[in-house]
Amino acid sequence: MQKILNRLDIPFVDIRWHPLRFLDDIFFGFSSNRREMSAAIASYALSGQEVDFHVGLHRAAAIRRSAFNKKRPSCETLIVGQTPFDASLIHDGRIVTLLDHEDSIAELAKIGSIAFRPHPFSPHPGPSLAAFLEQHGIPHVDSDIDMYELLCDDSLQRVVGLSSGTLDEAAFFGLPVTRFIPERFRYLPHVAGAIQADNESLVYTGVYHAFLSVDFWADIFRSTLERTWPNGNPIPFKPDRLRHVNGSYWGLLNTGGINLVMSYNTPE
Numbered sequence: 001m002q003k004i005l006n007r008l009d010i011p012f013v014d015i016r017w018h019p020l021r022f023l024d025d026i027f028f029g030f031s032s033n034r035r036e037m038s039a040a041i042a043s044y045a046l047s048g049q050e051v052d053f054h055v056g057l058h059r060a061a062a063i064r065r066s067a068f069n070k071k072r073p074s075c076e077t078l079i080v081g082q083t084p085f086d087a088s089l090i091h092d093g094r095i096v097t098l099l100d101h102e103d104s105i106a107e108l109a110k111i112g113s114i115a116f117r118p119h120p121f122s123p124h125p126g127p128s129l130a131a132f133l134e135q136h137g138i139p140h141v142d143s144d145i146d147m148y149e150l151l152c153d154d155s156l157q158r159v160v161g162l163s164s165g166t167l168d169e170a171a172f173f174g175l176p177v178t179r180f181i182p183e184r185f186r187y188l189p190h191v192a193g194a195i196q197a198d199n200e201s202l203v204y205t206g207v208y209h210a211f212l213s214v215d216f217w218a219d220i221f222r223s224t225l226e227r228t229w230p231n232g233n234p235i236p237f238k239p240d241r242l243r244h245v246n247g248s249y250w251g252l253l254n255t256g257g258i259n260l261v262m263s264y265n266t267p268e
Helices: 002-007 035-042 048-066 098-111 127-135 147-151 165-172 214-220 241-246
Strands: 013-017 028-032 077-080 114-117 158-161 177-179 186-188 203-207
Touching (some): 035 203, 035 214, 147 165, 165 177
Parallel strands (some): 077 114, 077 158, 158 177, 186 203
Antiparallel strands (some): 013 028, 028 203
């Protein structure tokens, strides 16, 4: 669709769920094929400093919980699972799975403790993946365990996955990440010194909450439309507004939500 719009010289704004899910609410990444619109979007960009603030909150909470909770088994390498059907899993014209990287995972299993955490929307690995994990002695981490508690574990040294947004999150927690699928999109903010995607046109600027206001849309389209209608009435911020509406709790524990496992996210 983007190629068609570019060929017809039609301005657009593309919106994707932003991979950072541990802030006070979920939000989106915005990208445009017009420099003026991209500049307007950039003025609303979420800062890395705000992300780091939330990382600090999770670290502090993890330290406090560790004083009261029973110590659970730790690992040096965490493999993060995904739902089996996701556009981000398409590479070279087909859907890639962890089984396509058996050799790399088997090598990781030899160098230290390793564990697999399935996506809570698809908590049970398919038979082939389950057999592979058992063959290499890779235990499961319950998907109900708070992901950000895992990322704060001092024993954890690396996070591995196909294309999971958790890899973007782990980098902000100071952890080295391994992507088995090349990065096709780059989301801002990104960790200083992070490897950038090859295609610079697919850069998505994180906008946190501001997009709920009419004025945001009037502003970013001002350079393209003959007239816009700002109303001067920003929507007040409310934590978890979109998280509650969408039931997006898969990284968080005890939020009061329910993780729904759709039938199409259940391995055959």
